[in-house]
Amino acid sequence: MAKKPTEKAAAESAEPSKAAAGDTTAKTTNETLAVENESSEAAVSVDVAVVEDTKTSEADTQNAQAEFLENFNWHNYQEGIDVIEDTQLVEFEKLVKENFVETAGADVIEGVVVYMTEREAIIDINAKSEGVISLNEFRYNPDLKVGDKVEVIVDTREDRTGQLVLSHRKARVIKAWDRVNNAHDNGEIVNGFIKCRTKGGMIVDVFGIEAFLPGSQIDVKPIRDYDQYVNKTMEFKVVKINHEFKNVVVSHKALIEADIEEQKKEIIGQLEKGQVLEGIVKNITSYGVFIDLGGVDGLIHITDLSWSRINHPNEILELDQKLNVVILDFDDNKSRIQLGLKQLSDHPWDRLPDTVKEGEKVKGKVVVIADYGAFVEVEEGVEGLVHVSEMSWSTHLRSAQDFVNIGDEIEAVVLSLDRESRKMSLGIKQMTADPWTDITSKYPIGSKHTGLVRNFTNFGVFIELEEGIDGLVYISDLSWTKKVKHPSEVLTLGETIEVVVLELDVEGRKLSLGHKQTKDNPWDKYEKEFGLDSIHTTSLTEIVDKGATIVFNDDITAFVPSRHMEKEDGSKLEKGEEAQFKVIEFNKEFKRVVASHTTIFREQEAMNLKRASKKVSASNAEKTTLGDLDALANLKEQMDNE
Numbered sequence: 001m002a003k004k005p006t007e008k009a010a011a012e013s014a015e016p017s018k019a020a021a022g023d024t025t026a027k028t029t030n031e032t033l034a035v036e037n038e039s040s041e042a043a044v045s046v047d048v049a050v051v052e053d054t055k056t057s058e059a060d061t062q063n064a065q066a067e068f069l070e071n072f073n074w075h076n077y078q079e080g081i082d083v084i085e086d087t088q089l090v091e092f093e094k095l096v097k098e099n100f101v102e103t104a105g106a107d108v109i110e111g112v113v114v115y116m117t118e119r120e121a122i123i124d125i126n127a128k129s130e131g132v133i134s135l136n137e138f139r140y141n142p143d144l145k146v147g148d149k150v151e152v153i154v155d156t157r158e159d160r161t162g163q164l165v166l167s168h169r170k171a172r173v174i175k176a177w178d179r180v181n182n183a184h185d186n187g188e189i190v191n192g193f194i195k196c197r198t199k200g201g202m203i204v205d206v207f208g209i210e211a212f213l214p215g216s217q218i219d220v221k222p223i224r225d226y227d228q229y230v231n232k233t234m235e236f237k238v239v240k241i242n243h244e245f246k247n248v249v250v251s252h253k254a255l256i257e258a259d260i261e262e263q264k265k266e267i268i269g270q271l272e273k274g275q276v277l278e279g280i281v282k283n284i285t286s287y288g289v290f291i292d293l294g295g296v297d298g299l300i301h302i303t304d305l306s307w308s309r310i311n312h313p314n315e316i317l318e319l320d321q322k323l324n325v326v327i328l329d330f331d332d333n334k335s336r337i338q339l340g341l342k343q344l345s346d347h348p349w350d351r352l353p354d355t356v357k358e359g360e361k362v363k364g365k366v367v368v369i370a371d372y373g374a375f376v377e378v379e380e381g382v383e384g385l386v387h388v389s390e391m392s393w394s395t396h397l398r399s400a401q402d403f404v405n406i407g408d409e410i411e412a413v414v415l416s417l418d419r420e421s422r423k424m425s426l427g428i429k430q431m432t433a434d435p436w437t438d439i440t441s442k443y444p445i446g447s448k449h450t451g452l453v454r455n456f457t458n459f460g461v462f463i464e465l466e467e468g469i470d471g472l473v474y475i476s477d478l479s480w481t482k483k484v485k486h487p488s489e490v491l492t493l494g495e496t497i498e499v500v501v502l503e504l505d506v507e508g509r510k511l512s513l514g515h516k517q518t519k520d521n522p523w524d525k526y527e528k529e530f531g532l533d534s535i536h537t538t539s540l541t542e543i544v545d546k547g548a549t550i551v552f553n554d555d556i557t558a559f560v561p562s563r564h565m566e567k568e569d570g571s572k573l574e575k576g577e578e579a580q581f582k583v584i585e586f587n588k589e590f591k592r593v594v595a596s597h598t599t600i601f602r603e604q605e606a607m608n609l610k611r612a613s614k615k616v617s618a619s620n621a622e623k624t625t626l627g628d629l630d631a632l633a634n635l636k637e638q639m640d641n642e
Helices: 004-019 022-039 058-071 074-079 086-099 168-186 253-270 523-529 598-619 626-641
Strands: 109-116 120-124 131-134 149-156 164-167 189-198 201-206 209-214 233-242 247-251 276-284 288-292 297-301 322-330 337-340 361-370 373-379 382-387 409-418 423-427 448-456 460-466 469-474 496-505 510-514 535-539 542-544 547-551 557-561 578-587 592-596
Touching: 120 149, 131 149, 149 168, 164 168, 168 189, 168 209, 168 233, 189 209, 201 233, 201 247, 209 233, 233 253, 247 253, 297 322, 361 382, 373 423, 382 409, 460 496, 469 496, 535 547, 557 578, 578 598, 592 598
Parallel strands: 131 164, 209 247, 297 337, 382 423, 469 510, 557 592
Antiparallel strands: 109 120, 109 149, 120 131, 149 164, 189 201, 189 233, 201 209, 233 247, 276 288, 276 322, 288 297, 322 337, 361 373, 361 409, 373 382, 409 423, 448 460, 448 496, 460 469, 496 510, 535 578, 542 547, 547 557, 578 592
16 A cells, blocks of 8 residues: 555656657656645645546556666756646646646545455555545445445545545435435435434434434334334335434335325225124224224224123234224215124124013123112123112112122022113022012010111111111201201211111101100109209209200200299399299100299299288278278289289
């Protein structure tokens, strides 16, 4: 490599030597080189290129080069003794322009691989020396060999060793952008090498530019294994270029869609309801399955996959599975096609055995549970509803989950069956005897029982005596003494209490129970102790509307009207003040007790007045006059009015 620039210089000098006539040949050559040296001594070795098109044989050229080097007068050339003729100078410049490469620019030039090592490729670009390029820049082309033409750009005219450094990668990038832009503008198909996988897609080498291939643009069907495309060369279409950020987006899907567009139009034009087509499972979702019909996609809803209930389509289908489907419906544009799979087989209700009829027992599996009941599959694709009211003889509001779970194998009785409407009603409680059958013998009127507090209402509480047997205790039958406003004041849910059967309605399935009847009525004894006209000493407990209350014991609280709170001196009793009270009303049925303080001293005044009247009458009996009689009459009238 070190000798070649000298040899090329000699060959370049030999050409003008032959063009000269007679003895002036050597002189002309010297003059030409002298002009060249005036630019730069180094330019002699850099700017002289090989003349490939010379018609002189290679042997003659080498001899001429050797002769020229031996006879060349470097001293005269440096001193400028020899003079170059203008015609020779013009001719030389023409040859240089035609055969030499300008290495100072940034243009892409074409070179030839002349030699290869394990790490580098030697490229001839018609310069003073060959250039060197690392083989790493040719990784996309593992078949590179000597003699191949490659595009390069001068990276460094001379490195520290004087070597010409070229770059193939930079040249490819420059050319690549032009080619990519042309491909995008003209819609051309380009070849790209898939280098690696990245987030959301793949990295593709297109003309030396790293382009992005989104995962959705690889194929018309979803891709599950991206790695299978790495290190493959495929055809792409440039769909987007961002010049600002130097981003290129390519698509392989666009080519496929273009190929199947005509096929798609043909298929859509032939679609008819009820038509059976072959398709491939393209995608599986929770709500259905997308089927590829040959470029046209259709959806099988999960309810149209099987006559039996399924939780997810992957229970019966898998990706890439081939199957026959029937067209159920499509929109006006035929862009949304509804397909069916179960419709290709007979309806299970049509195969339901005649043995399944009302009153018969059937076995099945619970497939769906709702608040109102459970669906039981008695035959494949045939379901019956067990309403929550038919799960237990109990009348309490309960959820179906309290009785059955999904997957349970149960036995039930067919309550109703409509084959035309394809509806079936089942019952579970009918598998056991009705507890109301012998209710009169188990729960006669007046009998005592223990029950569970199940539910509260504003008017009472429901007591469960056994499964399916409930009775109502009215709020008035909870306590003999307390005025209960709500059952929760005296009872809690789940509590066990004693009750007495008060009434029984077999036809209406109603039981009237009592809780207070399990104990003696304390008002029977209170009637004697706190009966009418009895007087008790206590204090006002609380001032209420239109009066006050006083407490006789834990069970009896009496009411004192405002007009009966007046004291003898005309003032009124206050809260906490102790006084005597007389019971003026005692109602055992309604648990009402009314007391009065004023009545006590008013009655005493009346008694005192009556005694005085009697004394006056006795002392004046003998001397009674008509006027006296009138006075007594007035006194009597006054007392009666009081």
